[in-house]
Amino acid sequence: MANADLVLSERAVRGKGHIVNSAAAFLAALAIGLILFFLLLPTLIVIPMSIGTSPYIEFPPRGLTFKWYEAYFSDPDWMAATWFSVRIAVATTMSATVIGTLAAVALVRGRLPGKEFLQAFTLAPLIVPHIVIAVALYLVFAPLGLTGSFYGFVIAHSMLAVPYVVITVSAALQRFDQNLELAALNCGATRLQAFLHVVLPNIRPGVAAGAVFAFLASFDEATVAFFISGIEGKTITRKMFEDIDFNLTPVIAAVSTVLTLVSLVLMSSIEIARQRSGNGRLG
Amino acid sequence: MHAKPSAEGSLGSRPTSAREYGPVLSLLLVSPLVLLLVGGFLYPVGKLFWGSIFVPEASFANYARILQEPLFLLVLRRTFEIGFVVTALALLLGYPVALAMARVPGRAAILIAACVLIPLWTSVLVRSYAWIVLLQRNGVVNNALIETGLTDTPLRLLYTQGAVIAAMTQVLLPFMILPIYSVVRNIPDDLVRAARNLGAGSLLAFVRVTLPLSLPGVTAGVLITFILSLGFYITPALVGGPSTLMMSTLIGQQTTELLDWPFAGALAAILLLATLLLVIVFRRTLAFNKGFKLG
Numbered sequence: 374m375a376n377a378d379l380v381l382s383e384r385a386v387r388g389k390g391h392i393v394n395s396a397a398a399f400l401a402a403l404a405i406g407l408i409l410f411f412l413l414l415p416t417l418i419v420i421p422m423s424i425g426t427s428p429y430i431e432f433p434p435r436g437l438t439f440k441w442y443e444a445y446f447s448d449p450d451w452m453a454a455t456w457f458s459v460r461i462a463v464a465t466t467m468s469a470t471v472i473g474t475l476a477a478v479a480l481v482r483g484r485l486p487g488k489e490f491l492q493a494f495t496l497a498p499l500i501v502p503h504i505v506i507a508v509a510l511y512l513v514f515a516p517l518g519l520t521g522s523f524y525g526f527v528i529a530h531s532m533l534a535v536p537y538v539v540i541t542v543s544a545a546l547q548r549f550d551q552n553l554e555l556a557a558l559n560c561g562a563t564r565l566q567a568f569l570h571v572v573l574p575n576i577r578p579g580v581a582a583g584a585v586f587a588f589l590a591s592f593d594e595a596t597v598a599f600f601i602s603g604i605e606g607k608t609i610t611r612k613m614f615e616d617i618d619f620n621l622t623p624v625i626a627a628v629s630t631v632l633t634l635v636s637l638v639l640m641s642s643i644e645i646a647r648q649r650s651g652n653g654r655l656g
Numbered sequence: 657m658h659a660k661p662s663a664e665g666s667l668g669s670r671p672t673s674a675r676e677y678g679p680v681l682s683l684l685l686v687s688p689l690v691l692l693l694v695g696g697f698l699y700p701v702g703k704l705f706w707g708s709i710f711v712p713e714a715s716f717a718n719y720a721r722i723l724q725e726p727l728f729l730l731v732l733r734r735t736f737e738i739g740f741v742v743t744a745l746a747l748l749l750g751y752p753v754a755l756a757m758a759r760v761p762g763r764a765a766i767l768i769a770a771c772v773l774i775p776l777w778t779s780v781l782v783r784s785y786a787w788i789v790l791l792q793r794n795g796v797v798n799n800a801l802i803e804t805g806l807t808d809t810p811l812r813l814l815y816t817q818g819a820v821i822a823a824m825t826q827v828l829l830p831f832m833i834l835p836i837y838s839v840v841r842n843i844p845d846d847l848v849r850a851a852r853n854l855g856a857g858s859l860l861a862f863v864r865v866t867l868p869l870s871l872p873g874v875t876a877g878v879l880i881t882f883i884l885s886l887g888f889y890i891t892p893a894l895v896g897g898p899s900t901l902m903m904s905t906l907i908g909q910q911t912t913e914l915l916d917w918p919f920a921g922a923l924a925a926i927l928l929l930a931t932l933l934l935v936i937v938f939r940r941t942l943a944f945n946k947g948f949k950l951g
Contacts, residue, residue, distance in 0.1 A: 401756075408750075409771040412753075412771055412772065413775060416786070418789060419785070473689065476689035478677065479683070483676065483679070484682055500935055501928060502888075503887065504887055507889070509703065510696070512917060528696045531696070555675070593779040595780060599890075600908075600912075613781055617784075617894060621792075629786070633779065636777045637774065
């Protein structure tokens with residue numbers, strides 16, 4: 374508010390530039406509006422597509438229907454792919470959260486030889502292009518019969534998801550006031566007790582955020598899934614990829630809407646929790 | 657944030673203080689991660705690269721092939737060209753948005769942030785599919801062009817370089833906006849106000865104060881966007897066609913269609929080398945932006 378007042382008073386003082394300034398401000402707002410429209414359009418367009426009656430791509434839709442959602446939920450192939458993805462994502466969330474949290478504790482608080490190297494190594498799956506990882510995993514998984522298998526996917530996705538957990542938990546550990554843990558130790562708690570009863574509850578938001586990131590890193594992951602899926606075991610993203618290439622029906626729009634809703638609900642819950650706990654602003 | 661420095665000083669000198677976990681315990685804690693990364697990442701990627709040199713026999717023939725055949729050189733050049741264009745477009749479109757997000761008051765800033773974050777949180781696959789819907793023959797864009805009379809027959813938009821560039825720019829734009837935003841929002845308002853009070857117009861104040869101070873964010877955004885664009889697979893694979901083959905889609909094609917592992921490995925090695933080189937050279941610029949400093 375104070376800002377706005379200041380801008381107003383500045384305008385009053387300058388006076389002459391007023392019209393030019395407001396015209397420029399209008400143009401700037403228009404330009405930014407257009408860019409935001411460009412950003413948002415692809416996310417928003419799948420929703421009307423998924424409830425339109427026409428089997429062809431049609432925008433805006435002529436009639437409303439839920440038949441594409443029915444088609445999705447009653448198609449055994451889509452359902453098989455969806456459950457396969459959900460099972461993989463849940464298992465990935467558990468393994469990546471546990472592995473990542475333990476590692477973050479060691480990386481932030483531990484005395485480790487080659488710590489810096491390990492920290493860089495942890496981030497490698499985020500930096501290396503996914504196509505490289507995908508092809509490499511396929512090369513190793515195919516002879517072992519791990520393509521299209523639940524365990525193969527959990528290994529691959531845990532590896533891709535674990536850096537997110539290490540990052541969020543490390544940040545939480547650095548904010549944690551160690552005196553609380555020292556107090557617990559002084560009062561006779563063992564290291565494990567102090568960790569479970571004092572450290573863990575305090576870094577819980579970081580662990581939870583890491584878990585959500587891990588879930589989405591697996592559930593939305595498409596490149597590696599494309600390569601290590603099998604004819605039987607394929608994820609929802611692989612099935613979508615195939616259907617986009619071969620028969621482009623509005624069922625894909627329905628599936629897309631479901632996927633988008635899952636992502637948006639999970640991510641906004643993290644963002645809201647972050648805002649509420651007051652650590653950090655957007656971004 | 658951190659514990660009081662005095663306490664840290666007194667305890668830090670002990671071999672294994674209460675503040676630190678000992679080396680044995682630390683190794684134990686970090687070992688599942690190391691196992692996962694070695695087995696699920698290092699070994700497969702290493703095997704791929706090993707194969708590119710030593711299968712069927714030790715030679716750099718696969719690498720020589722990339723540099724000799726005009727098609728592969730073209731793909732290499734196209735990958736970098738598309739990367740440059742996408743990065744430049746993302747900077748052009750992203751900078752004003754980042755600036756507005758950091759400078760406008762209250763509600764409007766949250767609205768802009770939502771418009772940036774919602775696409776970021778939408779699966780890349782979903783967004784690439786949406787671009788197909790938008791750009792195909794009887795798609796939204798063509799219909800709009802025909803209705804407004806700009807064209808009589810639908811244009812071929814999909815599977816062109818333009819389609820790949822438009823879709824990749826949209827997908828990567830948040831990665832440009834967020835680093836710039838995080839720098840701009842920390843530039844004190846007072847600096848701009850001081851410049852204005854000293855007689856600078858808003859344009860001059862921007863050019864002399866805001867722009868130079870925002871450069872670290874710009875460098876980080878440019879690097880992240882460019883690096884991601886080099887290795888992008890899903891979007892070029894779906895929105896692009898044979899005439900827009902990039903490094904990533906060429907690697908995919910060599911693997912799934914031609915089953916030429918050693919050659920796919922050589923291509924992957926070059927892609928990875930380019931990426932790592934950029935990351936290592938600019939690691940300081942990139943590190944500040946991760947918002948996380950371990951240890």
